[in-house]
Amino acid sequence: MSDYLNNPLGKKSVAKQSFVSKIVSRLSFCLLFYLCIIGLSIYIFISNPLNGIVSEVGKNAIIREDVSDEVRQKSQSSDYVVATEKSNKDEKQKNDSTFNPKNNSVEKEEISRPVRSTQLDSLPTIEGRLLSVVPKEDLLEKKGSDSLSPKTKDMSKSIENYNSSCSKVVGPRIAIVVSGLGISQTGTQRAINLLPNNVTLAFASNGNSLNRWMQEARKKGQETIVQIPMQAYDESNNGDDPYTLKVTQSASTVLGRLRYSLGRAMGYSGVMNYRGAMFLSKKDSSEVLFKEISNRGLFFFDDGSSPRNLTKELAPKFNLPYLIADLYLDDQVDRDRIRQKLKDLEDMARISGEAIGVAVAFDESIEVISKWLQEEHVNDISVVPLSCFVKSIQPLQKE
Known part of the structure; x- marks a missing residue:
């Protein structure tokens, strides 16, 4: 420093x-x-x-194209494109789903997801194959708050009235019942729109807006029946609801719940079980059910899901006409399996003359059944409403 x-x-x-x-x-x-x-x-x-490069071959453009291809392939394989909720709502406000009785074609869809135009365009081709069914409103009358019931208490006359609305055909016959309607609004509308008037529609009694949906179906000429929830083997006695019929309930409770469910809809011609393997296997509970249905002049349709059901043994005791399904078409919700089941149903009809198939209103089931009726269903077999299979039965002799 x-x-x-x-x-x-x-x-x-x-x-x-x-x-x-x-x-x-x-x-x-x-x-x-x-x-x-x-x-x-x-x-x-x-x-x-970089202008002109990113927009053509950039990363986003490639992803967009890949997504487009994937959706297009999915549309071709499943025959429909998933519509957004907004577009469905706008379409519903602009165009109501209508059925043109002159050419048996669906003009426009409401709420439901659109299908390939080839399917809709082919709808008129089934006019000659399928039998027409007239609404049975003139056969029914309102009884208080309960459902519409046949005007006659004589079940044999009621059956004759129902059968008189069925065209006389020669050869094998098939009836198809699509169940579980009224739960999903979109699925219900889709089934009513796409299925022809010879497919019987089963509405769950615990569904929504049942009278509105069933009235719309009847206007199209579709036959309707109501499904009653019943106890299955894997269903606990606990966890109560106002609809399900259970084996632990007293006869008066079962009857009250049954009447409540039957009173939630109008204009149906029969009653079908929803589950119910345990309930229908018990004599006391089944007898309460069958007696009430018989008193109302209705028929009972057993979905055939359980071999333990006592329908065949007990229904004749109350002079109750009954039908039992031959085949569950969509126990496996797979399009190829459903197609195979429809072919099996055809074979059954050719052997025995009649066959009944039942399906749930899954999108896959509606799609395959609709396409089968339009393109794959062969001319030697007639498709008829379920009530056309109802026959008079001889009541059991009292001991």
Whole structure:
């Protein structure tokens, strides 16, 4: 320090100037570097050399094209494109689903997801294959708050009235029942729109807006029946609801719940079980059910899901006409399996003369059944409403 202070003033100035020069040169370099970066950025922005490349083969464009291809392939394999909720709502406000009785074609769909135009275009081709069915409103009367019941208490006359509305055909006959309607609004509308009037529709008594849906189906000429929830083997006695009939309930409770469910809809011609393997295997509970259905002049349809059901043994005791399904078409919800089951149903009909198939209103089931009726169903077999199979039965002799 003492040496530095003793240096001449000139040498001090030279050292100071050298230090300042280094600082200035470094600052100049940094400033020049940042100016180059800014200039390059401005050049890229103005010239935009990537213009026309990203929009054509960029990453987003490739993803968009891949998604498009995937949706297109899914549409071809499943015969429908999933519509957004907004578009469905707008379509519903603009166009009501209508059925043209002149050409048996669906003109427009409400709420339901659109299918391939080839399916809709082919609907008129089934007019000659399928039998027409007339609404049975003139056969029914309103009784208080309960459902519409046949005007006659004589079940044999009621059966004759129902059968008189069925065209006389020669050869094998098939009846198809689509069940579980009224739960899903979209699924219910889809079934009513796409299925012809010879497919019987079964509405769950615990569904929504049953009278509105069933009235719409009857306007199209579709036959309706009502499904009653019943206890299955894997269903606990706990967890009560106002609909399910259970074996632990008293006869008065079962009857009250049954009447409540039957009173939630109008205009149906029969009653079908929903589950119920345990309930229908018990004599006491089944007798309460069958007696009430018989008193109302209805028929009972057993979905055939359980061999333990006592329908065949107990229904004749109450002079109750009954039908039992031959085949569950969609116990496996797979399109190929459903197609095979429909072929099996045809074979059954050719052997025995009649066959009944039952399905749930899954999208896959509605799609395959609709296509089968339009394109694959052969001419030697007639498709008829379920009630056309109802026959008079001889009541059991009392001991």
